[in-house]
Amino acid sequence: MATQSSRAAARLMVAPSVIVLFIWMIVPLxxxxxxxFRIYRLLSPDRTGWAGFRNYAWFFNSPDFWLAISNTLLLVGGVLVITIVLGVLIALLIDQPVWGxxxxxxxxxxxxxxxxxxAASIWENLFLHPQNGLFAAAAIGVGAQPILFMESYPMASVILIVSWEWLPFAxxxxxxxxQSLSSEQLEAAEMDGASAVNRFRYIVLPxxxxxxxxxxxxxxxxxLGIFGEIFTTTQGGPGSASTTLxxxxxxxxxxxxxxGRAAAGGIIAVILANIVAYFLMRSMGKHLDA
Amino acid sequence: MARKVSTRRKLAFTAAAWAVALIIFFPVLWTILTSFKTEASAVASPPEFLGADWTLENYVEVWGRSDYPRFFWNSVVISVGSTLLGLLIAIPAAWSMAFVPGKRTKDLLMWMLSTKMMPAAAVLIPMYLLFQWTGLFDTRIGLVLALMLMNLPVIVWMLYTYFKEIPGEILEAARMDGANLRNEIIYVLTPMAIPGIASTMLLNIILAWNEAFWTITLTTVDAAPLSAFIASFSAPQGLFYAKLSAASTMAIAPILILGWFSQKQLVRGLTFGAVK
Incomplete structure (x- = not known):
């Protein structure tokens, strides 16, 4: 049913989306x-010129850089693991015959x-705050010392908050x-004597x-772009302990x-995101029918 | 689900499921409760549940101290505006991708999604300068454009998965019965596409409402939405908890209620059609 002219029309209909997205991507990039590659400091506007690769070099030589990279990956990986593991468990629970x-x-x-x-400010203040937070009250209630979440465990605190935000989605x-899993299959497996663990492993998980x-x-x-939660809570600290890229x-x-330096960091972040995207799209693309 | 379950088993699962759900929901509930307490009651140790001093004064004070209606209106204009503009551009694209797919359709969809992988912080300065140069800085139209572009890949993808489920045969049947293109679109396709468009719209209003990077960095006063409103409240020390909670409740209530009413459609849309 796709004739020559309908193909041309189709291309015309896709064009606006592609063009605006391309501009939105390419101009800032x-x-x-x-x-x-420029020397561009707002505090000393008189100094301009080419910086060569010095802005990039600054990033790679900064001790914070590798910490920021590992924090970024830790945040992404930690939240993925927590939300998927808990998500599977909670989904299995809610999928049981329950009321409501x-x-x-x-x-x-x-x-x-x-x-x-x-989300960040209610967690920081109402729950994790070392004097007035609910967790501190619970710790005092059982006679323990309240935990200084943002000072002692900044990354874990940020991961906790972000995991809470994304757990519902997962x-x-x-x-x-x-809910689309056929119950006959499970029942048949049960009758054949498959244990609950095996039913999960060989039927539910696949x-x-x-x-x-x-x-x-x-x-x-x-x-990969998480920013607001860190900005609101730890400001990347203490020191650089919870600074992501x-x-x-x-x-x-x-x-x-x-x-200049911020831009160099931006390019590094874009490259990193593209590397992650490449692996992700390659391994996931086949699972999504498009 | 024809499995026979004993009542006792069902009771146990129900109790466990509700316990877990309440734990997940608790931070929201606690914020709402705290917003109705006096400041002293909000930080009381041990925490007060039913015996707290209930009051409405936090809402009165937050309302009086900041221009909530303006922030609220900005949020509405920006989230609804960016969604409608996005739909206008995305519907034809998703339509043609679903009904006249080419060899590159899948690559194109993946590319669109990959534009979302560019960390916003990486392009903050160029974006800031572009907005300054074009006069879009701190304007609602500027944010409408930015958020529309940010969410466009999601809109296209969601619509595409919905449209793809409309069977092509129905069009042929309509054509056999003598429908022309215009009638086909009005009487056959539109009614079938409406639910998908509606849930795409809802999801994107929510995403735009909750966006908190560009809405904070590209505004100062005039166009600042509720994300900026709440950012101005987030440095509390001492007796500030109840007011922070009241402001938080005011910022999230509209979208929370909208989300509750539409959760079924949202979840379905968010799976990008890959989960049935």
Missing amino acids: AMTIWFS QGPLRILVISPFFVMPPV TLILLTAL HLIRAITVVVLIQTIFL PYMIYKQAVIAKDI
Whole structure:
């Protein structure tokens, strides 16, 4: 049914999306590349000129850089593992015959609707705060010393907050997938004497692979750029303990006001994201029918 | 689900599932409760549940101290505006990708999604300068454009998965019955596409409402939405918990309620059609 003219029309209909997205991507990228080779400091505007690769060199030589890279990967990996493992367990639980599945879903999805700065500030203040937080009250209640979450465990605290935000997404997608699993298959396996663990391992888990793929793909896209939660809570500290790559770039741009260096960091972040994207798309692409 | 389950087993699972769901929901619930306490009651140790001093004064004070209606209106304009503009551009694209797929359709979709992988912080300065030069800085139209472009890949992809499920045969049947293209679109395709478009719209309003990087960095006063409103409240010390909670509740309530009513469609859309 696709004739020559309908193909041309189709291309015309796709064009606006592709063109605006291309501009949105290429213009800032080109500017960032340009700045990354320039000397461009807002605090000393008289000094201009080419910097060669010095801005890049600064990043690679900075002790914070490798920490920021590992923090970024730790954040993405940690949140993925926590949300998928807990998500599978919670989805299995809700998928059991229970009363009030509708209201349950509403409670579970709620964190997804909370905007990141709100999520970060209620966790930081109402829960993790060492004097007034609920966790501190619980610690005092059992006679323990309150934990200084943001000071002693900054990355773990950020991972906790972000995992809470993304757990609903993982859980509900996994639940949707579970509900399409035929119960006859499970019953047959049960009659044949397969244990609960084996039923999960050989029937449920393979069925969930597509859903897990989707969760990994979508969450990684959002998690690589996580910024607001760190900005609101630890500000990358103490020291640089919870500085991720996006936050390190932000510090160069806004606090150190060195646009050249920030741009070099930006290009490094784009390259890193592309490497992650490449592996992700390659391994996941086949699971998504497009 | 024809499996026979004993009542006791069902009771145990129900209790466990509700316990887990309440733990997940608890931070939201606790914030809402705290917003109705006096400041002293909010930080009382041990924490007060039912015996707290309930009050509405936090809402009165937050309302009086900041221009909530303006932030709220900015959020509405930006999230709805960027979503509608996005749909306008994405519907034809998703449509043709679903009904006239080419060899490169899949690559094109993947490429679109990959544009979202560029960390926003990486392009903060160029974006800031571009917005300054074009006069879009701190304007609602500027944010509408930025968020539309940010979410466009998601919109295209979601619509594509919905449209792809509309069977092509139905079009042929309509054509056999003598429908022309215009009637085909109005009477056959539109009614079938509406649910998909509606849930795409909802999801993107939520994503845009909760966006908190560009909405904070590209605004100062005039166009600042609720994400900026809450950022201005997030340096609390001492007796500030109840007001922070009230401001938080005011920022999330509209979208929380919208989300509750539409959660089924949202989840389905978010799976990008890969999970049935």
